[in-house]
Structures are given as structure tokens and as C-alpha cells.
Amino acid sequence: MSSITSSKMRAIDANCTYLGLSPVQLMENAGAAIAREIMSKISSGKVLFVAGRGNNGGDAFVAARHLATNTNYEVRLILLGHSSRIRTEESKQNFSLLSYSGLTELKEIADSKELEKYSGWKDNDIIVDGVLGSGIKGAPREPESTAIALINSSNSFIISIDSPSGYDLDGGEVVKSVIADMTITFHRMKTGLELPGSEKYSGLVKVAPIGVCRDAEEYVGMGDLMSLSRRNRDAHKGNSGRVLIIGGGAYYGAPALAALAALRTGADIVTVAVPENVADTVASFSPNLIVIPLKGDRLNPSNIPVLKNLLETHDVAVIGPGLGREKETLETVEQLLPLCRKAVVDADALFELKLPIKSEGKFILTPHSAEFSRLYGSEIPEELDSKKNVVSSFASDNDVTVVMKGKVDVISDGSVARLNRTGNAGMTVGGTGDVLTGITGALFAVNDAMDAASCAVFISGAAGDLAFKNKGNGLLATDIIARITDVILGVL
Numbered sequence: 150m151s152s153i154t155s156s157k158m159r160a161i162d163a164n165c166t167y168l169g170l171s172p173v174q175l176m177e178n179a180g181a182a183i184a185r186e187i188m189s190k191i192s193s194g195k196v197l198f199v200a201g202r203g204n205n206g207g208d209a210f211v212a213a214r215h216l217a218t219n220t221n222y223e224v225r226l227i228l229l230g231h232s233s234r235i236r237t238e239e240s241k242q243n244f245s246l247l248s249y250s251g252l253t254e255l256k257e258i259a260d261s262k263e264l265e266k267y268s269g270w271k272d273n274d275i276i277v278d279g280v281l282g283s284g285i286k287g288a289p290r291e292p293e294s295t296a297i298a299l300i301n302s303s304n305s306f307i308i309s310i311d312s313p314s315g316y317d318l319d320g321g322e323v324v325k326s327v328i329a330d331m332t333i334t335f336h337r338m339k340t341g342l343e344l345p346g347s348e349k350y351s352g353l354v355k356v357a358p359i360g361v362c363r364d365a366e367e368y369v370g371m372g373d374l375m376s377l378s379r380r381n382r383d384a385h386k387g388n389s390g391r392v393l394i395i396g397g398g399a400y401y402g403a404p405a406l407a408a409l410a411a412l413r414t415g416a417d418i419v420t421v422a423v424p425e426n427v428a429d430t431v432a433s434f435s436p437n438l439i440v441i442p443l444k445g446d447r448l449n450p451s452n453i454p455v456l457k458n459l460l461e462t463h464d465v466a467v468i469g470p471g472l473g474r475e476k477e478t479l480e481t482v483e484q485l486l487p488l489c490r491k492a493v494v495d496a497d498a499l500f501e502l503k504l505p506i507k508s509e510g511k512f513i514l515t516p517h518s519a520e521f522s523r524l525y526g527s528e529i530p531e532e533l534d535s536k537k538n539v540v541s542s543f544a545s546d547n548d549v550t551v552v553m554k555g556k557v558d559v560i561s562d563g564s565v566a567r568l569n570r571t572g573n574a575g576m577t578v579g580g581t582g583d584v585l586t587g588i589t590g591a592l593f594a595v596n597d598a599m600d601a602a603s604c605a606v607f608i609s610g611a612a613g614d615l616a617f618k619n620k621g622n623g624l625l626a627t628d629i630i631a632r633i634t635d636v637i638l639g640v641l
């Protein structure tokens with residue numbers, strides 16, 4: 150299995166919480182794995198744990214408790230700082246258990262000078278480094294920086310928890326780091342621990358499983374939303390995404406639903422370009438929409454110059470909702486796609502889509518399984534793993550990102566395939582596909598295709614699940630739009 154970044158690991162941890170596997174359970178497994186490694190290395194001896202106030206320190210608390218159950222070990226632990234400043238509940242809980250765990254010494258030292266004077270640095274068989282892990286930001290500050298220097302100047306065998314403290318697991322610049330003899334990282338190998346020269350800091354690297362649910366990685370969850378780009382405090386209008394919806398003509402509700410969903414997902418500017426016969430109707434749905442009427446009552450080649458200008462001022466185009474399948478409309482879509490830098494292609498725009506699209510642009514296609522089957526030119530297998538393989542190779546062959554909608558959605562950019570199970574039977578009502586494309590467009594404007602596509606199906610399904618709680622099978626596409634912000638704000 151390939152290595153992962155620390156932000157991916159944080160997303161997996163958060164997905165575990167979303168599924169009901171609590172951080173305290175993972176911490177228990179992480180700490181127990183460290184204690185087991187120490188016990189397999191020495192059958193008795195002196196072990197000093199140096200712990201920070203984050204969850205890396207929490208792992209150290211658990212490991213110290215496990216190790217101290219065996220009286221062959223003399224276990225000491227220094228907390229860098231005051232216990233009142235321990236960051237998380239799970240870490241606090243594990244720290245308080247140490248008073249009852251038979252440690253030889255338990256100290257809280259916040260001051261660097263006092264840390265230097267501490268008598269327990271000498272003659273340890275092992276020093277365990279739980280100072281900083283994946284949560285580090287910037288160069289180590291005090292007292293962590295002094296602790297790192299003191300650990301490095303000891304003659305003991307040094308085991309780092311998850312990461313040598315100070316080392317960037319994503320491979321960024323290292324200002325000051327523990328030089329470990331061994332690093333035990335959790336769940337999966339981390340990108341930064343595979344880089345050339347990283348062994349100078351990490352020593353031997355072992356990967357310890359901590360009982361992460363398989364679905365926490367494979368299925369999109371709340372944790373994945375953490376990797377979406379965040380709005381800058383000093384952002385200007387437009388920085389958070391400009392979305393151009395190209396649709397309508399045959400229908401008028403579909404482009405309006407996509408546009409409103411994009412706005413609720415956080416896009417700054419959403420422009421709806423629709424044939425003039427439906428422009429007033431679309432505009433009448435909401436004063437929040439900017440509607441540009443296009444000549445004619447269906448999308449046609451004479452609209453291309455206007456759309457070309459609009460594409461230049463928007464980050465992403467959403468092409469398809471309510472277009473209809475007139476020959477000239479589908480030909481216009483074919484001519485438009487190469488002009489797009491980024492586009493979400495849905496509904497009628499998928500109908501006669503010629504792949505691969507001859508363009509430098511990036512594309513997300515959002516077919517349901519019948520539409521996918523038509524594009525793929527064959528039946529889709531029933532079994533989920535085979536489905537994943539089919540979607541993945543289709544995405545790779547055509548250089549697109551695909552969301553194949555279904556009871557379980559399959560998302561792939563050709564190199565990674567993810568699954569999503571949010572959503573419910575009530576969402577078979579009309580318009581839900583348009584809501585998904587709108588969400589996808591808003592996310593794609595400011596994120597890469599795979600993150601945008603995966604998070605969009607999750608958000609759309611989760612908003613549908615919230616709507617279902619109140620409305621049951623009577624839920625409407627507009628009810629889903631009304632719950633998008635609840636999902637994004639984390640009210641699940």
C-alpha cells in the first residue's frame with residue numbers, strides 16, 4: 150500500500166470518529182503498540198517517556214500505563230507543560246490515569262531551564278519521544294525545542310511515536326528534530342518517512358496498525374471535508390469560486406437547482422447562462438442568481454462567443470442541467486468542452502459525449518449507472534470491487550474524474566477510487582442530480598477534481614439524509630439544498 154500524508158491521516162481519523170470509532174479507542178491501540186514494541190526490545194529496564202500536550206503525548210500516556218503494568222520496568226514520564234493545558238479530552242483522560250498506574254515518576258515541567266536540570270535524563274535504556282507528532286506547525290517552540298535537544302544528547306535508545314518530533318511527516322523543511330533510532334508510525338507509512346535521507350531522523354520505521362475501520366479510508370466521510378480548501382479571512386469576492394451553469398432551454402428548474410446548490414456550497418459568484426425562453430423563469434426563482442439569456446430557445450452554436458467570454462471569467466462550468474438533447478445543443482456542448490479549463494458534465498450533456506475530450510481542461514462527469522453504462526458501452530458489473538475497477542479504468546482511459554451515482558456512489562480519477570454511501574431512497578425524486586452537479590461545481594472551482602467530486606457526493610447525500618429525517622419520501626430537491634450548510638458546518 151502506498152504512503153499517505155499527515156492531512157490524509159487526519160481525515161481518516163475523523164472518518165473513524167464519524168463512523169463511531171472514537172479517538173480514545175485509536176489512542177489506546179496506538180499506545181499499546183508502542184508498549185508492545187518496548188517489551189519486545191527489552192524485558193526489563195528504565196524507560197523515560199517525554200510527552201507533549203497534544204495527542205502524540207496522549208499516545209505516550211497510554212504506552213507508559215501499559216508498560217508499567219509489568220514491574221520489570223521502571224517507568225518515568227515528563228509532561229512538557231501543565232496538565233491543565235493538555236489539548237484534547239482523550240489525552241486528558243489518559244493523563245489522569247497515570248496517577249493510578251504505578252509510574253516511578255510523573256512530572257509536569259513547563260520551563261526549559263527546569264527541564265535541563267531534571268535528573269531523570271541519564272541512564273535510561275529507552276527514551277520514548279511523544280513530544281510532537283502530525284500536529285506540529287512551524288519550528289519547535291519552547292519547551293519542546295529544549296526537550297528535543299535533551300533527547301538527542303542522551304545515550305539511550307530513542308523510539309519516536311508516530312514521527313520524530315519536529316520532523317514534518319509531509320516532507321517539509323526540518324528546523325529541529327529528534328534523531329530517533331526507531332519510529333513507530335500508525336496505520337500507514339507516511340510520505341515524509343519515505344523520502345531520501347529521512348532515515349537520518351527516523352531510524353528504523355515500523356508501521357503499527359491501530360484498528361482503523363477499512364471504510365474510514367475507502368468511503369468518503371466527514372473527515373474528507375477537512376481537506377477542502379478553506380476561505381481566507383481576507384478573501385475578496387470571487388476568490389471562493391465563480392461557477393458558470395450552462396443549461397436550461399428544454400427545462401428551467403434544473404439549472405436553477407444547480408445554481409442554488411452551488412451558492413449554498415459556498416461559491417461566491419454563480420452565473421446561469423440559459424436560452425432566453427427560460428431566462429426570466431430561472432431568474433424568478435431567486436434574487437441571488439445572475440442570469441444571462443442566450444439567443445434561441447435551446448443552446449445552439451450561435452451562443453458560443455458569449456459563452457466563451459463567460460468561461461474566461463469563471464473558474465468552472467457546469468454543463469448539462471435541463472439542456473435537452475436537440476442535435477444542435479449536443480453539438481454546441483461538444484464545441485464548448487475544449488474551451489473549458491474545468492467543467493462538470495452532467496445529464497443531457499453526457500448523452501452523446503465523445504471521449505476522450507480533446508482538451509487540456511479538467512473534467513468531472515457525474516453519470517448515474519445507466520448513463521455510465523452508455524458511455525462505457527457495456528453493462529456494469531454488480532459486485533462493488535468490479536464496479537470500482539470499471540469506473541477507475543474508464544476514468545484513466547479518458548483522463549476524467551467520474552462520479553457514478555448509485556446506492557453506493559463510485560468516484561475515481563483513474564488512480565484512486567472511493568465510495569460513498571450517504572443518501573437515501575427518498576432522493577430518487579427529480580432534481581437531486583442537478584443539486585449534486587451544483588455542489589460539485591462549487592467545490593471544483595477551488596479544489597482538485599477528486600476532492601471536489603468525492604466531497605460533493607458525500608455532502609449531497611448527507612444533506613439528503615438530513616432532509617429525509619423531516620420529510621421522509623416526500624423530500625424535494627430544494628429540501629436538500631436547504632440542508633447543505635448543515636452538513637458543511639458539521640451538524641450531522
Ligand SMILES: NC(=O)C1=CN([C@@H]2O[C@H](COP(=O)(O)OP(=O)(O)OC[C@H]3O[C@@H](n4cnc5c(N)ncnc54)[C@H](O)[C@@H]3O)[C@@H](O)[C@H]2O)[C@@H](O)CC1
Pocket residue numbers: 159162163172175176179201202203204205206207208236280281282283284285286287288289290291293310311312335359
Ligand atoms: N485519532 C487521532 O487523531 C489519533 C492521533 N494519534 C496521535 O496524535 C498525533 C497528532 O496529535 P495532535 O494533532 O494533537 O498533534 P501533536 O500531538 O503532534 O501536537 C499538537 C500540539 O503541539 C502544539 N504544537 C504544534 N506545533 C508546535 C510547535 N512548532 N512547537 C511547539 N508546540 C507545537 C500544539 O499547540 C498542540 O498542543 C499523531 O501524531 C499520533 O501520535 C494517535 O493517538 C492515533 C489516533
Ligand SMILES: [K+]
Pocket residue numbers: 205278279280281282309310311312313314
Ligand atoms: K513524536
